[in-house]
Structures are given as structure tokens and as C-alpha cells.
Amino acid sequence: MLIKRLEVTGIRNLRSASLNPLSSINVLYGENGAGKTSVLESIHLLSSARSFRSHKLKPLINSEMESCVAFAEIDIPGAGYQPVGVERFKSPATPGIIKIAGQSVKSAAALAENLPVQVISSDTFKLLEGSPSVRRQFLDWGVFHVEHQFHPVWKNTQRCLKQRNSLLRHGRIDDQQLAVWTDEFVGLARQLDGFRAHYFQQLVPVFEQTLARLLGLEGLSLGYYRGWDKDTDLAEVLAANAIREKEQGHTSSGPHRADLKLRYQSASAADILSRGQQKLVVCALRVAQGYLLSQLTGRSCVYLVDDLPAELDKKHRLALCALLEELKCQVFVTCVDHKDIDDCWSEQAAISMFHVEHGVINAKTITTSS
Template identity: 35%
Template structure:
């Protein structure tokens, strides 16, 4: 799917928006603080029920306002909307006018993938960030995973409660045995589904690394860690660590401890790559997941890339431009200056209220060896200033 129209009310520093997107490429140019990231955040919030920038919902509403609205119409003419009152905490979700009560119902209708400066947490934020990345993809690709994961978490909570009880009751030992059996069985099921999905990600990742980091592709490996030693049964590991778990008060091994490690020459990838190379790897990984999601008929992903110019030199942006052409999804990209978008265009005239860029990316600046094949009819360009978003190409006045 793609987003045809976005409507926002009282969201961040954005003026009330009612804008139409292109089904392929959409570029947003503006200064820092103009509202570019807020635009991406609005779409992300609709798809995930949370922000990628803050955990404080009250930070998302305009100054002196108590509620905000984010709504889209997709290419199937389906209307998805969410409103949130930050004073009462009430959330109102509607799909084609019908009221819903779970945020997960929105995620079933819109799949948002994003790369931002915060995405580097995938390397530095610990296993939790990598688990979140993999599981978000699995939600869209493995339709039964959400139910399986909920069952696992329910059993995990019960087992942890029994561990904390210790020997305080006569039934605690038998209860711990019961929940441990359930825990081990569900851990194995979750681990198997994750292993299959991670294997698919790794295979697809090779394709995108060949485009974005061809010199490093053969040196990159991905290590899958299921959450307990590979050569041991989980029940055996738990039995050997009864005393340790009792001292900590929770389960130390199981599917909730899953991790993937990205290695270059068998060393942590983030310690070996430059910041720009790390960003290209994040993009390749995100593209791999987006491609898997696109293969599922239920929903196609929407890709958000914030501040495309940061960390990426012109050669990297040329490689990225070529790679994006291979993705079957809608793309929204932000940039501070139009010049950094040069590899994505052949020729572009941009006009805003203050300046006229007569072919700021003109034919004399285009590298003849560039692989960019983006056609003029395949994109829209918007200018973002003080929360206002104006279409620059094609010019709405035409």
C-alpha cells in the first residue's frame, strides 16, 4: 500500500496538514527545526502507536492544545485515523469510520520502516533494540507470531512470579515446574520462528549489501543467538541456574534473551565501520526487512529516511539512489539542503517563498556515471518551513 493523503491536527510544530503524496518518492527539504522529522513522526505514530523520538505523549501535541489527530487515506481509499487526548489519555482509533480499541489493528494496515539518527541504537542500544527490530518485521511477515509472543510473555510473567516466591509456599515448587515446562516449549517455538525469519533477513541482506557496501559484503556475518546455549536443552540450562535465577528474581535464559550480532571480520561491526558505513548497513538491513514485508500480500511497507545527507557522501547517496529503485514501496526522505538530493534527480527547479533555485541540481552537476534512474513523474518535492509544508515539484500552481 501507499499513503495518498496525510492529515494532521495539532501534531508537534506542524501546521494543520492536508497533503497528497506520490506513491513512489517524496522528498522534504527544510532547515533544522522546520518540521521535517515531525512529519515522519506523525506517520510512524500511526503505524506503531508510539514515537521514535520520545516516550512522552504530551510532547507530541502543539503548545496549549490538549489533543492531536493523525489520519491517512491509502491507495485503496481506506481511511485510517488516530486521535489522542494527552490530558485524559484517551485514544480514539478509526478505520473507515469504524471504532477500534487496539493499536495493533493499525499496524495490520500500515507497515512503517524507518531510518533516523536514532536508528544507530541498533548497534549501541543492546540486544533489546535488535529484538525490537526483528520482532517488528515478524509481526508483518509471520502472521501467527503476535499470538505466539503474547502467549510466551504471559508464561514468562508467571514463571518470574514463581521464581520470586521461592520456597514461600508448599505449592511454589510444583508451580515453578509447571510454568517452566510451558516456558521451555514456547521458547523453542518462538526461537524456531525467529530463526527462520532471521535466516531470510540474512539472505536478503546480502542482496542490499552488494549494492550499498559491495567491498564489505563478503566480510559481514550475522550471528543468531536464540537466548540459551545452542548445544543444550533449555530445561537443562534452567536447572543448572536455579540458584542464580532465585538471586536475580527472574528468568535468565529463554526466547526473551534472543539477540543477533552483526560482525565484520568476526568483530563487532560498529567498532570496525565508519559512521557513514554504519548508516549504509542500517539502510541495507532495513531494505532487507522491507522487501520481506513487501512479499506479504496483506500490506506493503512505507519507508521513512530522515536527514539523508547526514553521514553519507555523494557516492554513498548515488548507491542509495540506485538501491531505492529496486524497492517496491513508497519512500519519504528528508534533507536540509536540496543539493544533497542531487543523485536522485536528473533536473529539478525548486521555488519557495524566499529563494528560487533555478535547477539547483542541473545537468552540469549530474555525474554521467550515476546509476540514478528516477524519472520526473516518479516523485514529489516539498518545502518545509515553520511547520508549513508546500509542494514545490510538481508546482501546485501549474
């Protein structure tokens, strides 16, 4: 269990709320607008210093408060349960405060390292139908958590790309200077692609096994596009595009264009699958990442599943809950009526139930009739 206790102040309608005790499976139920998704946003804040719903801070912070705080006791590798807190302010002039085990921390990457979180929400479909950046982020989540060198290489690639693009945007380009940045960019791109390709190779079989548990979808394929032609060196691709790049003022190919391709019956999966099928494919992708994380690092992550029953029939709710339970990850699930998923868990499952009403959270004991 990664999170032992959660306290929230000033996140949307949660003026002051706490969830205690937490279990492996935590079910938050209540009417629309009660504050269930806001609890998931609070946990997300502890893993990235921002919400998964929006990058904007103002709507996240309670309208009558100036800042919001999420606080939890988190199981940190090698250190046991430690206090972790994040405070964000409405005023753009006030930087956020991150504290891990009593120490102030500058980078949100340290939060992500301690608390890997996977979100399955109404934005889920973006992983199939959204822009490539959503899929790159998904892929990079996995690479970040298993390959320590990934983050510095990724950051250097971003910096290098920015420099190269700014040179390309200049009217008179210094070709020698451009060549220096191109060389560095190509070197970093190879490294980044190497990390991503290696991770992807390991993810595919886990994804296929996971999907088979959720959905009989023969013929769904998952492919990786590295951001430039698979048979040509990036240096050659950039050289061939040199004139066009100068006209357009940005780098045409590279790891910033990487993507995952999900195809079903030779069409894009997003165009052909039903909403329920799409949700299950995305769940399989995200659950596969959790499996792989624990296989490769021995660590687990937290799953935030907003409105679990939505789009899913009984059979598929059961399949998804069984999978989440088996993962041995901590799971936070929201639903309007807990009866929709009460009988989806095994008898051994450790479950905490919380009723959310008008921003107030109460721990409940539910006695099922079965």
C-alpha cells in the same frame, strides 16, 4: 503507494498541515526545526499509535493543544484506500482513539498490520550499538508481518515470563507452580524461536545482496542468538540455573534474551565501522526487510528516512536512493537542501516535493538544472 493523503493536527509545530498529493517518493526539505521529522513522526503514529523518537506523548503534542491527530487514506489489503486516523491526548487519563475504515480499534497491532513502516533516522545507530532489545524489535518486525501466529505466541510468552518472574521473586517458591509455568514458557519459547530462526534464515541472503549494493564490506557476518545455548534444550538450561534464578528473581535464559550479532573482522561491527558505514549497514538491514516482506507476502511497506544525506557521500547517497526506488515502496525522505539528493533519483521516478517552513507545508515543483 500505501498512503494517498496525509493530514496532521497538533504534532509538535505542525498545528494543521496536509501533504497532498503524495507520490512513491516524497521529499520534505527545509531548515532545521522546520517540522520535517515531525511529519515522519505523524506517519509513524499511523502505524503504531506512537512516535519513533520517544514514547512520551506530552512533547509530541503541540504545546498549545490538548491532543494530536494523524489521518491518512491507506491502501488496506483487500479493501482499497480506507480512512485511518489516530488521536492521542496529553492527559494520561484519556485513552487514544484509533479508527480504521470508520471502525474503532483497540489494539495498535491492527495499525501495524495495515501500515508496515521502517524508520531510518539518527537513532539508526542503535540497531548496531544499542541494547539487544532494539535488535529483537527489528527481527520481530519482520516475523510479525510474515507469520500470523507470531503475535499471539509472543504475547503469551510475555505473559508467561511475567508470571514466572513474579514467582521467582517470591521469598518462598512453590516448586510445583513454578514447574507449570516453566513448562509453558519452554513450549512457547520453542515456538517463538522457530518463527524467528526461520525468518532469519530467509533474511540473511537478502541482507547480503542488499549490502553488496551499498557497500563493499567483505567479511561482515550477521548471526542470530536465540537467547540460550544453541546446543542445549531450554528446559535443561533453566534446570541448571534453578538456584541462581531464585537468587536473582528472574528468568535467566529464553527468547527475551534473543539478539542479532553483527560482526566484522571478528569484532563487533559497532566498534569498528565508520558512522557512514554503520548507517549503510543499517539501511541494508532495513531495506532487506522490505524486500523480504514483498517477496513473502506481496505487500510493501513505507520507508521514513530522516536526513538521508547525513553521513553519506555522493556515491552512497546515489546507491541508497537507487535501492529505495527499486524497492517500489513508498518513501518519505527529509533533508535540509533538496539539491543534495535531486539528482539521486531516476528520470522515471514519481516524486512529490514539499517545502516545510515553521510548521507550514507547501507542495513544490522543482525544476532541476540538468
